[in-house]
Amino acid sequence: MDLKTATAEPYHAMKIDDPDKETCTRGRRHGCCSAVWPPSAQNDWCFVAMILTVSLLLTLAIVLVIGLTYHEPSYSVDLTDYDGIDPGGAARIVSPSFNVTIRMNNTCVDSARVAVVYSGVALGWARVEPMDCAEWRWTKDLGVVARGGGVGLSRRLRDRMASDWSSSGALELDVSVVMYRVGGQIGTDIPRTFDGKVKMIRDQMNDRLIS
CATH class of the missing domain: 1.20.5 (Single alpha-helices involved in coiled-coils or other helix-helix interfaces)
Structure with missing residues (x-):
């Protein structure tokens, strides 16, 4: 056996037994x-x-x-009927009711508070718990009856109401909706507030009186 060959064998054997280590050592600066x-x-x-x-x-x-x-959530409100108040000659103390439809798209609500307001005075209010989020209902129309009991109207407010009613045949109301989700969800602000506007129209009252 050649002494030089025998001496070199352990080194060559090590390279053959672990070829990847040499490859990794040569290339680890580049990848x-x-x-x-x-x-x-x-x-x-x-x-x-x-x-x-x-x-x-x-x-x-x-x-x-x-x-x-x-899809961005969207809301809208509509007044379908009202009772208990005559805008053209409102009494000093009234107990009106308002049938309001809240339309919701790409969102849901488990609980909501609704207030119908004229010139900063709440005329009717309601609380509803449809539990839509819990039932995975993301688009719907929510019907609410907002009622006010013994609401006091100042002379100035009644005069303004009568003036708006006689001049345009309509009365614009603000509808404030505060919505909640039970337990909350990630990325959702609680509560969520939506403010819309509706109109009491003289024809609505006339139609109800005729029928």
Whole structure:
């Protein structure tokens, strides 16, 4: 046996038994070594970078899906009927009621407080609990009867009401809706407030009196 060959064998054998280590050592300045497992102290940074990259891509994918499927919530209100008050000659003490329809799109409400207001004075109010979020109802029309009991109207307010009624045949009211979700949800402000406007129209009263 050649002495030089025998002496060199352990070195060559080591290179043959662990070829990936040499490859990783030569290339780790230019990239990650994917052949060594489990990770060693030499390439831990590479696996951390891979995990961070995958996490970032997943986050971007989730944001993209939400952005494509999300629709902005919208609300509207409508006054379908009213009773207990004559805007053209309102009494000093009134107990009116207002049938209000709240239309909700791409949203839900479990509980809501509704107030019908004229010139800063609440004429009727109500609280409803449709529990739409719990039942996964995201678009619906919610009917509410807002009632006021023994509401006092000043002379100035009654005169203004009568003037608006006689000049335009309508009375504009503000409807304030405060909505809640039971337990809350991530990214949802609680409570949510919506303010809309409705009109009492003279024809509505005449139609009711005729019928």
